[in-house]
Amino acid sequence: MHEATAAASSGLLARALKDAAASAAITALLLVPLVGMHATEGPSGALVLKYRFGLVAIFALLVGGLRLGLHLTVWRGDSARGAAPRFPALARLAGPAGDAAKPVFFAVLLLYPLLAVLGSGGLGPSRYWIDLGIYILTYVMLGWGLNIVVGLAGLLDLGYVAFYAVGAYTFALLAGSVPISDFFAGTLGADFWRLWSFWVCLPLSGLLAALWGVILGFPVLRLRGDYLAIVTLAFGEIIRLVLINWVDLTNGGAGIASIPPISFFGIPFSSGEGGFANLFGLEFNPMHRNIFLYFVILALAALTAVATIRLRRMPVGRAWEALREDEIACRSLGINTTLTKLTAFSIGAMFGGFAGAFFAVRIRFVSPESFTFMESAVILAIVVLGGMGSQIGVAVSAILLIGGMEMLRNLTFLKDPWLFGPDFDPSLYRMLIFGFAMVAVMAWRPRGLVSSRLATIFLKERKKVSGDLVREGHG
Amino acid sequence: MRPWEQDPILAVDRLSMRFGGLVAVSDVSFRVGRGQVTAVIGPNGAGKTTVFNCITGFYKPSAGRLALSHGAAPSPSELDALTRTGRAAARTRKGGVFLLERLPDHKVASAARVGRTFQNIRLFSGMTVLENLLVAQHMGLTETGLLSPAALLNLPSWRRREAAAVERAKTWLERIHLIHRADDPAGDLPYGDQRRLEIARAMCAQPVLLCLDEPAAGLNPRESAALNELLLSIRDADATSVLLIEHDMSVVMGISDHVVVLEYGRKIADGTPEEVRTDPRVIAAYLGVEEDAVEAIEAEVGV
Numbered sequence: 046m047h048e049a050t051a052a053a054s055s056g057l058l059a060r061a062l063k064d065a066a067a068s069a070a071i072t073a074l075l076l077v078p079l080v081g082m083h084a085t086e087g088p089s090g091a092l093v094l095k096y097r098f099g100l101v102a103i104f105a106l107l108v109g110g111l112r113l114g115l116h117l118t119v120w121r122g123d124s125a126r127g128a129a130p131r132f133p134a135l136a137r138l139a140g141p142a143g144d145a146a147k148p149v150f151f152a153v154l155l156l157y158p159l160l161a162v163l164g165s166g167g168l169g170p171s172r173y174w175i176d177l178g179i180y181i182l183t184y185v186m187l188g189w190g191l192n193i194v195v196g197l198a199g200l201l202d203l204g205y206v207a208f209y210a211v212g213a214y215t216f217a218l219l220a221g222s223v224p225i226s227d228f229f230a231g232t233l234g235a236d237f238w239r240l241w242s243f244w245v246c247l248p249l250s251g252l253l254a255a256l257w258g259v260i261l262g263f264p265v266l267r268l269r270g271d272y273l274a275i276v277t278l279a280f281g282e283i284i285r286l287v288l289i290n291w292v293d294l295t296n297g298g299a300g301i302a303s304i305p306p307i308s309f310f311g312i313p314f315s316s317g318e319g320g321f322a323n324l325f326g327l328e329f330n331p332m333h334r335n336i337f338l339y340f341v342i343l344a345l346a347a348l349t350a351v352a353t354i355r356l357r358r359m360p361v362g363r364a365w366e367a368l369r370e371d372e373i374a375c376r377s378l379g380i381n382t383t384l385t386k387l388t389a390f391s392i393g394a395m396f397g398g399f400a401g402a403f404f405a406v407r408i409r410f411v412s413p414e415s416f417t418f419m420e421s422a423v424i425l426a427i428v429v430l431g432g433m434g435s436q437i438g439v440a441v442s443a444i445l446l447i448g449g450m451e452m453l454r455n456l457t458f459l460k461d462p463w464l465f466g467p468d469f470d471p472s473l474y475r476m477l478i479f480g481f482a483m484v485a486v487m488a489w490r491p492r493g494l495v496s497s498r499l500a501t502i503f504l505k506e507r508k509k510v511s512g513d514l515v516r517e518g519h520g
Numbered sequence: 521m522r523p524w525e526q527d528p529i530l531a532v533d534r535l536s537m538r539f540g541g542l543v544a545v546s547d548v549s550f551r552v553g554r555g556q557v558t559a560v561i562g563p564n565g566a567g568k569t570t571v572f573n574c575i576t577g578f579y580k581p582s583a584g585r586l587a588l589s590h591g592a593a594p595s596p597s598e599l600d601a602l603t604r605t606g607r608a609a610a611r612t613r614k615g616g617v618f619l620l621e622r623l624p625d626h627k628v629a630s631a632a633r634v635g636r637t638f639q640n641i642r643l644f645s646g647m648t649v650l651e652n653l654l655v656a657q658h659m660g661l662t663e664t665g666l667l668s669p670a671a672l673l674n675l676p677s678w679r680r681r682e683a684a685a686v687e688r689a690k691t692w693l694e695r696i697h698l699i700h701r702a703d704d705p706a707g708d709l710p711y712g713d714q715r716r717l718e719i720a721r722a723m724c725a726q727p728v729l730l731c732l733d734e735p736a737a738g739l740n741p742r743e744s745a746a747l748n749e750l751l752l753s754i755r756d757a758d759a760t761s762v763l764l765i766e767h768d769m770s771v772v773m774g775i776s777d778h779v780v781v782l783e784y785g786r787k788i789a790d791g792t793p794e795e796v797r798t799d800p801r802v803i804a805a806y807l808g809v810e811e812d813a814v815e816a817i818e819a820e821v822g823v
């Protein structure tokens with residue numbers, strides 16, 4: 046008995062080694078001309094060949110090693126594919142144990158700026174980490190917003206960035222508007238609009254984006270599946286083209302730059318008398334504003350999460366999920382599917398609009414370039430990778446994807462002359478690596494990181510519904 | 521006058537449905553008696569499901585009138601008057617009348633209160649059994665709007681309504697003996713349980729007319745007997761009229777008060793189960809023989 050298993054495993058090892066060696070050899074052969082020889086400009090201006098066999102060897106070893114690893118783990122003949130969750134920790138996060146983990150998660154998020162300041166040794170040096178936190182949280186919020194549309198209602202929206210753009214431009218145009226500023230200058234003080242514009246415009250941006258969601262959704266939501274995806278994609282592009290070409294309103298491709306900064310509920314983050322630092326007896330530091338921005342986006346993201354949790358437990362949220370499961374059955378139960386889809390679309394759009402206003406006040410500059418299809422694709426990737434419908438999954442995947450792409454910038458060792466040379470910019474390859482990561486995760490966990498669905502109500506025990514039973518929706 | 525003609529809950533008049541050149545239902549008229557179990561039978565492809573889809577608003581009939589009444593049936597002249605106005609519904613002295621062919625499918629369910637199940641089960645398989653039954657009560661729970669503030673803020677008034685909905689769901693789960701599986705995904709249930717759950721889900725929407733498309737298909741004899749009991753209790757205890765398509769003759773003969781037989785899109789017989797069972801045209805349709813051979817067969821089977 047023992048001998049049999051030993052023989053089997055040694056046979057497995059031998060096969061794995063053979064396969065790994067073969068793959069490494071093929072890779073090396075292929076890459077010798079492709080990577081190993083590099084034509085560069087010599088000192089005299091003529092082209093000279095540079096040999097980079099070290100790099101070829103690294104690639105070959107990587108391929109061989111990866112295949113060996115796969116043989117010994119994922120591809121083992123006996124393990125049924127996809128039977129057991131491969132990330133038990135993540136699966137647990139989504140389950141009842143997640144209820145206990147959530148306060149911890151939230152506490153870490155609240156303390157993050159403090160940790161960043163302590164960890165990097167001062168307010169100034171912490172800037173990178175705070176900004177990274179803001180950046181990631183923006184995508185967490187966008188992911189959660191789109192999750193309502195794609196994950197809950199099962200409507201594939203490839204143009205989500207349009208609502209982000211509507212929110213950003215709504216805020217940028219209103220906050221930078223001279224007539225509005227003058228109007229309030231006459232009634233509420235010269236600085237009123239400059240200080241309060243964000244807080245007044247934030248809800249407006251969300252509402253306007255929701256309105257756009259309704260306007261777009263009305264004709265579009267009759268379409269299903271691929272058609273819906275294509276039309277939403279087109280809508281995203283149309284919004285961008287309108288922003289570029291309606292120069293009178295949007296200043297075209299040059300963008301809008303005169304956006305007032307955020308204030309601490311009316312108190313400016315300025316160095317002088319009456320500024321935030323002065324009022325609270327602190328030493329002035331421009332980082333105060335960034336830390337405040339961090340808490341604003343944290344609050345906005347939390348609002349999105351709480352609203353989604355609440356909506357899922359309401360009839361409308363259950364109708365969204367039912368719609369994703371079976372639209373025809375919904376209609377047989379009297380659910381107005383058009384109206385229900387419209388609410389999902391516009392509520393998702395509203396959170397996109399909030400995020401857009403935040404984006405505008407943080408960067409203090411908006412231009413159509415920030416709202417390309419790439420953004421929609423990244424947000425959708427976050428949702429799909431996280432596991433459609435799962436909030437924890439979406440948050441984790443936003444952290445992994447956005448944080449991971451950002452970390453690529455820091456891989457300075459790749460600039461070693463022996464590897465890629467100092468001209469190599471790893472961040473240029475972000476999208477490539479991002480794509481590889483997506484393919485890998487989808488191969489491993491086709492339903493996303495958290496594939497199970499938590500019931501919204503229960504009699505005795507809140508059970509998880511396995512991802513195999515949950516449908517993805519088709520329109 | 522036949523019992524189902526005295527106070528029909530649904531009057532189907534000259535219903536036709538064409539798909540391109542194919543006439544799936546042709547000039548079919550029948551009555552569904554209030555408080556009765558009415559069965560529609562016929563060979564495969566006879567147009568039974570198509571009739572159901574017309575009644576429940578999933579197809580717009582090519583021609584015909586489908587008049588459903590709450591309370592009591594309107595007189596023919598009242599009905600004609602409503603038809604001429606072009607409106608889809610009217611309030612009458614006794615209740616309401618709905619011309620189903622003029623209503624969109626979700627209105628047929630929510631306003632006219634016609635519930636249905638499907639030939640191939642359509643449960644929300646990724647949602648739990650209890651969630652399925654709550655989705656069915658959507659219309660009752662959203663009277664104050666899809667985004668009612670009371671629900672959004674989880675106010676006590678909302679919690680009371682939700683508790684009532686859960687209570688109704690529990691009652692139904694007990695009736696179909698699935699209370700112990702309330703928190704399991706619907707897709708995990710065995711086939712027979714899924715059939716019963718789909719009926720309970722339709723009933724949670726409190727319909728006045730329940731349309732069941734082959735509810736006994738794929739059930740074993742024991743489950744089939746339990747289904748008969750359930751359907752009779754729906755007729756008697758819930759005051760819901762039942763219209764069902766069925767192949768299983770034991771179900772049809774055992775529980776229906778009235779049987780309508782379709783063949784090639786036409787109605788070939790209409791009467792009590794006994795009348796239909798002995799109708800030579802029905803025997804011919806089921807045995808697939810020419811009409812002149814029917815007498816010989818009748819003699820042979822001894823009817």
Ligand SMILES: Nc1ncnc2c1ncn2[C@@H]1O[C@H](COP(=O)(O)OP(=O)(O)O)[C@@H](O)[C@H]1O
Pocket residue numbers: 539542543544562563564565566567568569570571
């Ligand atoms: N949506 C449709 N499009 C075209 N033909 C249809 C459609 N639905 C049903 N039919 C046709 O109508 C006829 C009756 O079908 P159906 O009502 O499903 O029969 P039954 O339920 O009695 O078995 C069949 O010939 C079928 O092919």
Ligand SMILES: [Mg+2]
Pocket residue numbers: 568569570639
């Ligand atoms: Mg059928």
